[in-house]
Amino acid sequence: MTETRRTYCGLCHPRCGLVLELENGKAVSVKGDKEHPITRGMLCSRGRLMIDHLYHPDRINYPLKRAGERGGGQWEQVSWDQALDEVAGKLADLRDQYGAETLAFTHGTKRTLHWDERRFYNLFGSPNVCGANNVCMCPSQAVEYATYGGFSWGDIRQTRCVVLWGAGPSQSNPGLFGAITMAKKKGVPLIVVDPRRIREAEMADIWLPIRPGTDVALMLGWLRLIIEENLYDKDFVADWTVGFEDLKGAVAEYTPERVAEITWLTPEQVMESARMYATSRPAMITWGFGIDKQGLNATQAARARSILRAVTGNLDVPGGEPLGWADPIGRIVGHDALELNEVLPAEQRAKQLGADEYPFFGFPGWERNEAANRRLPSEYMHPPMADQTCVAHARSVFQGMLTGDPYPVKAAISLASNPLLSLANVRQTYEALKSLELYVVGEYYLTPSAALADYVFPICTTVETTELWQSQDFCVACPRAIDPLYERRNTYDFWRGLATRLGQAEHWPWETVDAVWDYCLAPVGLNFEKLVEQNGIFGRREYKQYEKLGFGTPSGKVELRSSTFEALGCEPLPVYREMLHSPAGDPGLAEEYPLVFISGSRFMPMYHSEQRQIAAAREKRPDPIVTLHPQTAAELGMAEGEWVKVETPQGSARMRLKLSDMVDPRMADADHGWWFPERSEVDLFGVFESNANILCPDGILQPRDRRLAPHRTTLPRYQAGMRDTKPVTAGPLACRSEAKIPFAGPR
Numbered sequence: 001m002t003e004t005r006r007t008y009c010g011l012c013h014p015r016c017g018l019v020l021e022l023e024n025g026k027a028v029s030v031k032g033d034k035e036h037p038i039t040r041g042m043l044c045s046r047g048r049l050m051i052d053h054l055y056h057p058d059r060i061n062y063p064l065k066r067a068g069e070r071g072g073g074q075w076e077q078v079s080w081d082q083a084l085d086e087v088a089g090k091l092a093d094l095r096d097q098y099g100a101e102t103l104a105f106t107h108g109t110k111r112t113l114h115w116d117e118r119r120f121y122n123l124f125g126s127p128n129v130c131g132a133n134n135v136c137m138c139p140s141q142a143v144e145y146a147t148y149g150g151f152s153w154g155d156i157r158q159t160r161c162v163v164l165w166g167a168g169p170s171q172s173n174p175g176l177f178g179a180i181t182m183a184k185k186k187g188v189p190l191i192v193v194d195p196r197r198i199r200e201a202e203m204a205d206i207w208l209p210i211r212p213g214t215d216v217a218l219m220l221g222w223l224r225l226i227i228e229e230n231l232y233d234k235d236f237v238a239d240w241t242v243g244f245e246d247l248k249g250a251v252a253e254y255t256p257e258r259v260a261e262i263t264w265l266t267p268e269q270v271m272e273s274a275r276m277y278a279t280s281r282p283a284m285i286t287w288g289f290g291i292d293k294q295g296l297n298a299t300q301a302a303r304a305r306s307i308l309r310a311v312t313g314n315l316d317v318p319g320g321e322p323l324g325w326a327d328p329i330g331r332i333v334g335h336d337a338l339e340l341n342e343v344l345p346a347e348q349r350a351k352q353l354g355a356d357e358y359p360f361f362g363f364p365g366w367e368r369n370e371a372a373n374r375r376l377p378s379e380y381m382h383p384p385m386a387d388q389t390c391v392a393h394a395r396s397v398f399q400g401m402l403t404g405d406p407y408p409v410k411a412a413i414s415l416a417s418n419p420l421l422s423l424a425n426v427r428q429t430y431e432a433l434k435s436l437e438l439y440v441v442g443e444y445y446l447t448p449s450a451a452l453a454d455y456v457f458p459i460c461t462t463v464e465t466t467e468l469w470q471s472q473d474f475c476v477a478c479p480r481a482i483d484p485l486y487e488r489r490n491t492y493d494f495w496r497g498l499a500t501r502l503g504q505a506e507h508w509p510w511e512t513v514d515a516v517w518d519y520c521l522a523p524v525g526l527n528f529e530k531l532v533e534q535n536g537i538f539g540r541r542e543y544k545q546y547e548k549l550g551f552g553t554p555s556g557k558v559e560l561r562s563s564t565f566e567a568l569g570c571e572p573l574p575v576y577r578e579m580l581h582s583p584a585g586d587p588g589l590a591e592e593y594p595l596v597f598i599s600g601s602r603f604m605p606m607y608h609s610e611q612r613q614i615a616a617a618r619e620k621r622p623d624p625i626v627t628l629h630p631q632t633a634a635e636l637g638m639a640e641g642e643w644v645k646v647e648t649p650q651g652s653a654r655m656r657l658k659l660s661d662m663v664d665p666r667m668a669d670a671d672h673g674w675w676f677p678e679r680s681e682v683d684l685f686g687v688f689e690s691n692a693n694i695l696c697p698d699g700i701l702q703p704r705d706r707r708l709a710p711h712r713t714t715l716p717r718y719q720a721g722m723r724d725t726k727p728v729t730a731g732p733l734a735c736r737s738e739a740k741i742p743f744a745g746p747r
Helices: 047-055 080-098 115-124 138-148 174-185 199-203 215-228 234-240 244-251 256-263 267-279 295-311 363-373 394-403 426-435 491-501 513-524 528-533 563-567 587-592 630-636 681-686
Strands: 002-008 017-023 026-032 064-066 075-077 103-107 129-131 162-165 190-193 206-208 411-415 438-443 455-458 467-470 474-478 595-601 625-628 643-648 651-659 667-671 726-731
Touching (some): 080 438, 103 115, 103 394, 115 129, 162 174, 174 199, 190 267, 206 267, 215 256, 234 295, 256 267, 363 563, 394 426, 630 651
Parallel strands (some): 190 206, 438 455, 625 651, 643 726
Antiparallel strands (some): 017 026, 625 667
16 A cells, blocks of 8 residues: 655754655655645755655664673663663662762754753753764854843845855755755845855855954954944944944954955955955854854954944845744743753752853753843743853863863763764763763664663654644644654653653653643644644744833843953854964974865765764765865875875774865865774774864874874775875864864864
8 A cells, every 4th residue: 555644854964854754554655745834845955865864774773781891892782661661770879879960961952852861960960961062053142142142043035145254054044045045046146155166155245265263353344344334224333232332443453465464365355245244234143163163262262243234234124134033932831841950959060061161051041041031021032041051061071081080070971972973082982981880872873872871772763753843933733753763762752651650740741742742732722743734833933022012031131241241251252263273373383284174065965073983974975075275285296086094183984085176275174973884893893093073182282192092994895995094284273172162163
């Protein structure tokens, strides 16, 4: 029997509509859902992998318990009840011995739910949730709440200018790329800020090939010119901002000539782009992963971007940067409420690792943002989600695992998270995970990190469960197409299973995640089934609500000079710092490592470190790539396609060389997230060979620690018979680090 069922894709952030064709209950093909109210039939190359992903022979289908040494590749299949019983028992014992803070968590990037994990940790009593959001979304969301009390997604459908800053959606977010393409067809000017001549740069009216890590200098230069030439919104600045005179002083030195000297741009490029943005109202600046990974300058880049939006009058206007939730979408119970952040006691919040060094991204900053946000109706501006704006610092958490300082971290749980591929200082991460008394992983495949676990739980694919796709303007039901295969379950079932065994049962009254969605939708008179039937709910947006309500900041205005930052001992105004190990910051190091190196480049159809085992994806990208300019390669005596060793003072990685003038001759651009599922599990699937993060420290650069030797590796089938590698020495300018760490973030 053949039938079709509507469902959704979750192989990256958006929940695009899918239609699965089933024969006798088995999915055999996939296509885009033309009736989906948002994506309307769009299906990218990731979505086409859904059938391969659903039935891949390497999927984890049953709970696994380690047998033998950690990382030894020996497992026994156990039941969910046995695994949950044993994990809960061990967690209870560790909590009794060391306190609840001994349990840490690392999460990935939204292929699973996030609020359920935060709910569990708050009730358990641990403040130590960390992971990829240290360098993804957390800096931007937290900064925007401190600056104007909420987070904005640009209104690309009505905008008159798009600034694509630190993002390459053609290789990471096809939905956004499609929207940009449509805007261009309507004549909307496009400014692209990226050190690489990516596809979007070739579409741009202005491309700014900026030196990596200097974006804040360019933003400050834009602000200076906009103020000097009176291109700012004088009424908005006068009525709805504080600190404008201080801002003028902070940007005064960033003349076009000085900015050009810092950024590799010309003064003309600086001036032309600033004028285009400021005079093409309404305009929007996209959120970009590259900005949040700016290392030393990540926070300041987010601050300067927020201020640019405000002084140009683009906040909360059609085509600009809308704020808040459209009615009635804001009345739907959101993740912030489901997280139960209020139940974590103050004494436990105070134990959050890394909050002393990075208070703004921990509970001290979150509490100030949340308190200021309370001045606004919650149905208009939801409080900041802790899972996006309040995190323990990953470096501090993993050092706690290794050293027990300031207290022992003895257990960790990772869900759809691969810390060996998502965090810097890979060998330290490896040693830290090995040191744990309990490491639990929920995953789709056995990843390098999962190979070190004591228990691995099988997580179901999105087409096997349900979800709500909720934005500020709409909410769409995401129905399951098939029941979970084998013994896969969704993350809610995992967390609730642990929670009920650890005394949290009263706080998890919903037996299924479907019942949670009914609870969330009740305030708007719907349940999940009704939302499916009516194909979503859409809000009616009211703009410029600040004129009635003010902004969710301590002053009630946009804080160009941030009182929240000042209270926490951070710079209240945006400031640019030269990277300590950049050519300008450390000329001596640059003599030995002459190339500016960026890591983090994405490539379709793979998502972060995922899909490496899917043949259809791997055929398109069989090997890890480092890109050099042909002139640079010629000077180094290197040829297209040969294997080279990319080296920084932190370590080296083996990659295949690609030649392209898309990069500056002074740069090297490396792929992100490489491991080799076809390798031996005992060798952690070659995680130490071509992983760009092994080149990156997570603090001030230290000499390589040769005591932590990589695992032995064998060549994969893709590399058999290749020539010996040649060295490419690159400055350590692309490390996955948070604010205050002197390395520029990857694009």
